[in-house]
Amino acid sequence: MIEAGTEPMPPDWPKAGDEIRAQNFGPFTREALARYAAVSGDDNPLHLEPHAARAAGLAGMPVHGMLIFSCFEPLIMRWRRDLFIARLSGKFLRPVLAGEGIRVSGRVMRRQDGSRPELILRLTARGPKNDLAIVGEATVLYEIPGPLG
Amino acid sequence: MNARGHAQPVGSDFAPESGADTLIRLPPIRVRTGAGEVAGFLRETGGARTGGFVPLTFPVRWLALPAVRGLILQLIGGQGFLPVQEGQSFAYEHELRIETDYVLDIEARRAAKPPRLILRMAVSTGQGEICAHLETVLRIVPLNLEPAS
Numbered sequence: 001m002i003e004a005g006t007e008p009m010p011p012d013w014p015k016a017g018d019e020i021r022a023q024n025f026g027p028f029t030r031e032a033l034a035r036y037a038a039v040s041g042d043d044n045p046l047h048l049e050p051h052a053a054r055a056a057g058l059a060g061m062p063v064h065g066m067l068i069f070s071c072f073e074p075l076i077m078r079w080r081r082d083l084f085i086a087r088l089s090g091k092f093l094r095p096v097l098a099g100e101g102i103r104v105s106g107r108v109m110r111r112q113d114g115s116r117p118e119l120i121l122r123l124t125a126r127g128p129k130n131d132l133a134i135v136g137e138a139t140v141l142y143e144i145p146g147p148l149g
Numbered sequence: 150m151n152a153r154g155h156a157q158p159v160g161s162d163f164a165p166e167s168g169a170d171t172l173i174r175l176p177p178i179r180v181r182t183g184a185g186e187v188a189g190f191l192r193e194t195g196g197a198r199t200g201g202f203v204p205l206t207f208p209v210r211w212l213a214l215p216a217v218r219g220l221i222l223q224l225i226g227g228q229g230f231l232p233v234q235e236g237q238s239f240a241y242e243h244e245l246r247i248e249t250d251y252v253l254d255i256e257a258r259r260a261a262k263p264p265r266l267i268l269r270m271a272v273s274t275g276q277g278e279i280c281a282h283l284e285t286v287l288r289i290v291p292l293n294l295e296p297a298s
Contacts (some may be wrong), residue, residue, distance in 0.1 A: 025195055032193070035193050036193045036194070038189075039186070039189040039190045039192070039193045039210070040190065040193075040209060040210050040213070041210050041212070041213025041214075042209070042212070042213060043213075044231060044232065045231070046231050046233065052231065052292070055292040055293050056231055056233070056290050056292055056293075057290075057293065064234075065234040065235075065237070066206060066209050066234065066237065067193075067194065069206060069237055070194035070195070070196075070204065070205075070206040071194070071195060073194075073196065073204060073205045073206065074194075074195045074196060084241075084244070085205055085239075085241065086240065086241055087238070087239065087240045087241070088205060088238070088239045089236070089237065089238035089239070090236065090237055090238075091235065091236050092234055092235050092236060092237075
């Protein structure tokens with residue numbers, strides 16, 4: 001990470017209104033949910049057992065919200081490698097069900113050209129019917145990519 | 150707790166219908182960002198991280214630690230309820246590095262109306278430098294349990 005106040009803004013630094021090209025993730029199969037449960041430790045039966053999902057009033061097993069939310073980081077880092085994600089938040093609005101995929105996209109809402117350039121991003125993850133699954137916001141700071149970054 | 154760690158009676162003192170909010174802080178927990186765990190998490194989340202850093206959402210894994218899971222189960226109220234995530238935020242001062250030790254400070258607040266569990270986690274180095282703050286908001290959903298057949 002760089003120290004604040006030491007780096008100029010790059011010439012291609014985004015401006016408000018710029019779009020982050022949408023990316024597709026999934027479909028998230030039952031097997032993918034089981035694998036995510038294993039690596040995240042979130043083995044809530046809601047995501048793994050159809051009867052638990054039914055008991056919670058869902059038509060099918062929902063994809064882990066955090067699995068969907070986790071797609072925001074690769075979306076941002078594939079867009080630009082010169083960013084440090086300082087803040088990322090999201091509200092989980094609708095479930096995406098096992099077997100479905102998502103489309104994740106973003107837009108620059110605000111740009112701040114201070115001593116360390118900063119962007120505010122609006123992020124969305126949409127289900128197969130274009131319904132909003134997660135709406136998120138990120139604050140990203142300019143950072144010179146390292147040799148492996 | 151059952152084999153999966155959910156929806157078993159836990160003899161909770163914090164029934165979901167109880168009136169006042171409840172706040173519990175856990176003693177500090179030491180964790181390590183093991184390379185194998187990070188690699189598995191990256192694989193399942195389409196991660197774009199390189200250069201020795203940990204995926205941004207990786208710390209949610211620590212919500213599955215036995216002490217944290219036990220607290221969640223206790224505050225949810227046991228059998229007949231499941232947590233459904235409705236929000237998440239991360240605020241990073243420094244990215245987390247692979248194969249590094251960290252200390253977690255975790256508190257959980259059980260709100261009665263509406264029934265929510267809010268978990269807050271601070272991740273710091275062994276020297277006490279704060280790296281990240283997380284907040285996880287869980288809605289507590291009553292299950293429509295079918296009688297055993």
